Amino acid sequence: MGELKTELKNKIITSLNLEDISVEDINDNDNLFGEGLGLDSIDALELIVMLDKDYGIKLTDPKEGKKIFESIETMAKFIEENRTK
Amino acid sequence: MNNGIHHYCRISNGQVILDDKVLFTNEEKNFDGFIKSVYKHFEIDYPKFYKMDPLCKLSIVIASILLDNSEGAIEDDMALLLSNKSSCIDVDLKHQSTIEDKDDYYPSPANFVYTLPNIALGEISIKYKLRSENSFFIFEDFNPEFMVDYANSLIHLNKASSVLCAWVEVNKDNYNAFVYKVSPNGKTEHSKEHLKTLIE
Numbered sequence: 001m002g003e004l005k006t007e008l009k010n011k012i013i014t015s016l017n018l019e020d021i022s023v024e025d026i027n028d029n030d031n032l033f034g035e036g037l038g039l040d041s042i043d044a045l046e047l048i049v050m051l052d053k054d055y056g057i058k059l060t061d062p063k064e065g066k067k068i069f070e071s072i073e074t075m076a077k078f079i080e081e082n083r084t085k
Numbered sequence: 086m087n088n089g090i091h092h093y094c095r096i097s098n099g100q101v102i103l104d105d106k107v108l109f110t111n112e113e114k115n116f117d118g119f120i121k122s123v124y125k126h127f128e129i130d131y132p133k134f135y136k137m138d139p140l141c142k143l144s145i146v147i148a149s150i151l152l153d154n155s156e157g158a159i160e161d162d163m164a165l166l167l168s169n170k171s172s173c174i175d176v177d178l179k180h181q182s183t184i185e186d187k188d189d190y191y192p193s194p195a196n197f198v199y200t201l202p203n204i205a206l207g208e209i210s211i212k213y214k215l216r217s218e219n220s221f222f223i224f225e226d227f228n229p230e231f232m233v234d235y236a237n238s239l240i241h242l243n244k245a246s247s248v249l250c251a252w253v254e255v256n257k258d259n260y261n262a263f264v265y266k267v268s269p270n271g272k273t274e275h276s277k278e279h280l281k282t283l284i285e
Binding site for chain 2: 015018019043045049052
């Protein structure tokens with residue numbers, strides 16, 4: 001799962017235009033929203049699109065996102081268990 | 086009462102000019118690289134910049150340079166009057182590329198939120214906490230007659246105590262921006278003839 005976590009960190013940095021942040025700066029358990037990486041609601045929508053486009057996972061209930069996108073750790077675990085591509 | 090221009094700023098051909106003084110030069114041809122260098126040089130420090138579309142980047146940078154280098158407080162009823170030719174074409178095309186293939190249909194929310202030129206007005210208003218009149222007009226070229234009449238009208242009708250006026254054009258790597266602030270306290274002539282000489 002380590003490889004997936006690094007992949008997610010790279011995707012988040014690139015697709016969300018996080019300037020001056022590298023993979024090494026993001027810890028697996030850091031909060032992605034709020035005081036962690038400081039992502040916002042538009043970023044959350046981008047992550048939902050990313051799950052669909054890159055991993056074939058459609059979130060039917062947006063409320064699910066709150067737990068899934070808590071950290072890289074929770075995202076990677078969810079993707080491992082639900083990915084279709 | 087006559088209105089006057091306080092300061093003006095121009096970004097074009099790799100240069101940033103404030104009141105006829107060249108403050109920064111960079112020969113970078115790529116717009117994104119160039120505007121990022123301007124943002125960093127003037128230490129604008131507004132992290133949301135990196136998420137913006139080209140039009141908002143140009144608008145927020147030139148407005149910040151002008152306002153941050155102007156004396157006195159910024160009136161919270163300062164109106165915004167922006168104009169350009171290409172609207173927000175770059176992000177529109179980017180968005181279109183994500184929705185034109187039915188089998189690969191993944192529109193980006195981060196792009197979509199910028200697919201209106203007046204988002205640039207919102208970005209400036211948020212940064213400077215403005216609660217004021219604002220409008221974005223599309224013209225073939227900078228329209229000094231319209232800009233002078235509209236800015237004067239806003240002030241004379243007490244809709245605003247000052248007006249930040251701008252031409253903010255960007256289309257791929259071609260960019261040209263000109264911004265100036267108008268109020269009854271401005272010392273420089275506010276006329277279509279004078280504006281033409283400033284933007285030429």
